[in-house]
Amino acid sequence: xxxxxxxxxxxxxxxxxxxxxxxxxxxxxxxxxxxxxxxxxxxxxxxxxxxxxxxxxxxxxxxxxxxxxxxxxxxxxxxxxxxxxxxxxxxxxxxxxxxxxxxxxxxxxxxxxxxxxxxxxxxxxxxxxxxxxxxxxxxxxxxxxxxxxxxxxxxxxxxxxxxxxxxxxxxxxxxxxxxxxxxxxxxxxxxxxxxxxxxxxxxxxxxxxxxxxxxxxxxxxxxxxxxxxxxxxxxxxxxxxxxxxxxxxxxxxxxxxxxxxxxxxxxxxxxxxxxxxxxxxxxxxxxxxxxxxxxxxxxxxxxxxxxxxxxxxxxxxxxxxxxxxxxxxxxxxxxxxxxxxxxxxxxxxx
Amino acid sequence: xxxxxxxxxxxxxxxxxxxxxxxxxxxxxxxxxxxxxxxxxxxxxxxxxxxxxxxxxxxxxxxxxxxxxxxxxxxxxxxxxxxxxxxxxxxxxxxxxxxxxxxxxxxxxxxxxxxxxxxxxxxxxxxxxxxxxxxxxxxxxxxxxxxxxxxxxxxxxxxxxxxxxxxxxxxxxxxxxxxxxxxxxxxxxxxxxxxxxxxxxxxxxxxxxxxxxxxxxxxxxxxxxxxxxxxxxxxxxxxxxxxxxxxxxxxxxxxxxxxxxxxxxxxxxxxxxxxxxxxxxx
Numbered sequence: 001x002x003x004x005x006x007x008x009x010x011x012x013x014x015x016x017x018x019x020x021x022x023x024x025x026x027x028x029x030x031x032x033x034x035x036x037x038x039x040x041x042x043x044x045x046x047x048x049x050x051x052x053x054x055x056x057x058x059x060x061x062x063x064x065x066x067x068x069x070x071x072x073x074x075x076x077x078x079x080x081x082x083x084x085x086x087x088x089x090x091x092x093x094x095x096x097x098x099x100x101x102x103x104x105x106x107x108x109x110x111x112x113x114x115x116x117x118x119x120x121x122x123x124x125x126x127x128x129x130x131x132x133x134x135x136x137x138x139x140x141x142x143x144x145x146x147x148x149x150x151x152x153x154x155x156x157x158x159x160x161x162x163x164x165x166x167x168x169x170x171x172x173x174x175x176x177x178x179x180x181x182x183x184x185x186x187x188x189x190x191x192x193x194x195x196x197x198x199x200x201x202x203x204x205x206x207x208x209x210x211x212x213x214x215x216x217x218x219x220x221x222x223x224x225x226x227x228x229x230x231x232x233x234x235x236x237x238x239x240x241x242x243x244x245x246x247x248x249x250x251x252x253x254x255x256x257x258x259x260x261x262x263x264x265x266x267x268x269x270x271x272x273x274x275x276x277x278x279x280x281x282x283x284x285x286x287x288x289x290x291x292x293x294x295x296x297x298x299x300x301x302x303x304x305x306x307x308x309x310x311x312x313x314x315x316x317x318x319x320x321x322x323x324x325x326x327x328x329x330x331x332x333x334x335x336x337x338x339x340x341x342x343x344x345x346x347x348x349x350x
Numbered sequence: 351x352x353x354x355x356x357x358x359x360x361x362x363x364x365x366x367x368x369x370x371x372x373x374x375x376x377x378x379x380x381x382x383x384x385x386x387x388x389x390x391x392x393x394x395x396x397x398x399x400x401x402x403x404x405x406x407x408x409x410x411x412x413x414x415x416x417x418x419x420x421x422x423x424x425x426x427x428x429x430x431x432x433x434x435x436x437x438x439x440x441x442x443x444x445x446x447x448x449x450x451x452x453x454x455x456x457x458x459x460x461x462x463x464x465x466x467x468x469x470x471x472x473x474x475x476x477x478x479x480x481x482x483x484x485x486x487x488x489x490x491x492x493x494x495x496x497x498x499x500x501x502x503x504x505x506x507x508x509x510x511x512x513x514x515x516x517x518x519x520x521x522x523x524x525x526x527x528x529x530x531x532x533x534x535x536x537x538x539x540x541x542x543x544x545x546x547x548x549x550x551x552x553x554x555x556x557x558x559x560x561x562x563x564x565x566x567x568x569x570x571x572x573x574x575x576x577x578x579x580x581x582x583x584x585x586x587x588x589x590x591x592x593x594x595x596x597x598x599x600x601x602x603x604x605x606x607x608x609x610x611x612x613x614x615x616x617x618x619x620x621x622x623x624x625x626x627x628x629x630x631x632x
């Protein structure tokens with residue numbers, strides 16, 4: 001168990017493509033970090049540099065205060081879980097788990113004990129003599145986890161481990177990974193493009209975009225205080241509503257329609273205003289902004305209403321009990337608005 | 351066929367049966383001929399029913415050979431052919447799997463050049479380079495030896511190419527997982543890649559064994575003593591006698607015996623062979 005320190009790490013591929021730019025990140029011992037971002041944001045490259053599968057162009061990665069830039073993956077004492085599981089197809093589940101230990105010269109009795117323990121923890125004991133081909137996706141995923149656990153590594157690295165599973169299994173495996181990591185207390189770095197996985201698993205989320213860190217923070221902090229329009233639109237489902245707006249004397253206007261007043265701490269001028277879907281609610285009778293309903297998505301517990309205010313597309317999340325009309329009046333709480341600089345998209349402090 | 355019509359089924363069967371007959375009939379004639387005495391062929395008609403001399407033909411060919419055409423007993427020639435076919439098959443597989451491994455999994459300067467040079471040798475089969483190859487083998491003093499029979503035929507671009515294609519389908523994550531599990535390049539090759547290639551190796555073995563067994567031109571070039579003759583050469587020598595009629599009964603006996611080892615290999619490895627050609631174990 002070790003802390004991981006990433007200092008000024010960049011990755012430039014031979015063709016000149018810059019995959020990761022100057023990333024700095026301190027991961028505490030036992031912390032669960034989720035790297036999240038759209039495809040091509042460099043999250044997998046960063047993980048693979050920690051694993052040693054990718055060379056580091058500049059900067060340093062250290063695991064447990066040892067700089068590992070030039071250390072072979074096997075000697076870094078990390079374990080990795082791959083998206084396609086990467087189980088050895090010709091070996092039994094037992095051999096899959098034992099292979100890494102055998103290569104390290106662990107005594108046979110010790111291997112037996114460790115494999116048995118991991119198998120019990122993951123409930124894969126009945127399959128130990130089977131080949132991976134004879135297992136379901138979820139079982140294979142467990143074996144891949146088992147292969148990581150038996151090694152008793154300093155860190156777990158997960159590369160989108162759940163994206164080959166069906167939605168239901170994904171939710172249950174997500175829970176198991178979280179509990180397992182808590183129980184073992186092993187530092188973990190988890191890569192995903194699914195913001196829900198990031199929110200539910202992470203101690204801290206790292207949002208990456210274009211090879212750079214956009215924001216690092218605890219899930220709720222990132223959700224409530226997104227550092228940029230990118231983070232705002234990426235974290236949370238439905239995505240945060242973003243619209244061009246004009247601020248004048250504390251009045252916020254979208255397309256000339258004033259939607260909130262009494263806003264303080266924001267300079268007058270053009271901004272991008274962000275509103276969470278749940279922060280738009282029907283207005284009290286006789287007040288509010290006209291909201292033209294376009295279509296509705298029923299989620300059961302919630303009802304997502306897509307529509308527009310002055311031609312700007314907005315989504316609000318309503319309780320399904322409320323009656324609906326084609327045009328309703330909505331209100332927005334001024335203190336729930338997010339403001340971003342027009343152009344850079346950075347969050348404006350209030 | 352998605353549509354199943356009775357007459358389409360019948361047509362399919364008719365075509366298959368015709369194909370089998372075309373292949374099987376000469377084999378049948380050879381087997382029948384090997385059971386007749388030497389005089390049954392004088393009439394110019396090929397007998398189509400079994401004769402009574404089978405035991406005499408086979409035992410004489412296996413023990414004495416056919417002295418009039420300078421052919422030694424078949425046992426020795428069968429052994430030579432077996433050694434040659436096995437050496438060529440194993441040699442080709444060993445060399446090509448290692449070169450394919452190098453080309454697919456290692457980054458080294460001129461990797462693409464190396465691959466294309468191997469690929470280009472596809473255009474240079476033994477027949478094309480036979481004179482210079484003979485010169486080299488003769489200068490090395492390898493005439494009339496098993497080494498001379500096999501080594502010049504061992505390099506194989508086809509097998510290298512097939513292994514390369516197979517390796518390219520093995521997910522890269524397997525190699526990365528093995529690296530993290532502490533397996534170095536040779537360990538990865540031995541523990542992961544080789545077992546995964548099992549069916550491919552078997553399929554190639556069948557093809558290459560038959561290739562080696564059927565070699566004719568090359569053994570004829572470099573063997574001058576009867577102790578190194580191969581069976582395929584022997585057949586030709588027997589049927590090619592001067593000042594006498596070829597003894598077709600014993601020639602056919604030799605043919606039947608020469609057919610057996612490849613048949614045994616194909617039948618014995620049939621399941622692995624088919625598997626290796628149609629599916630990969632991933």
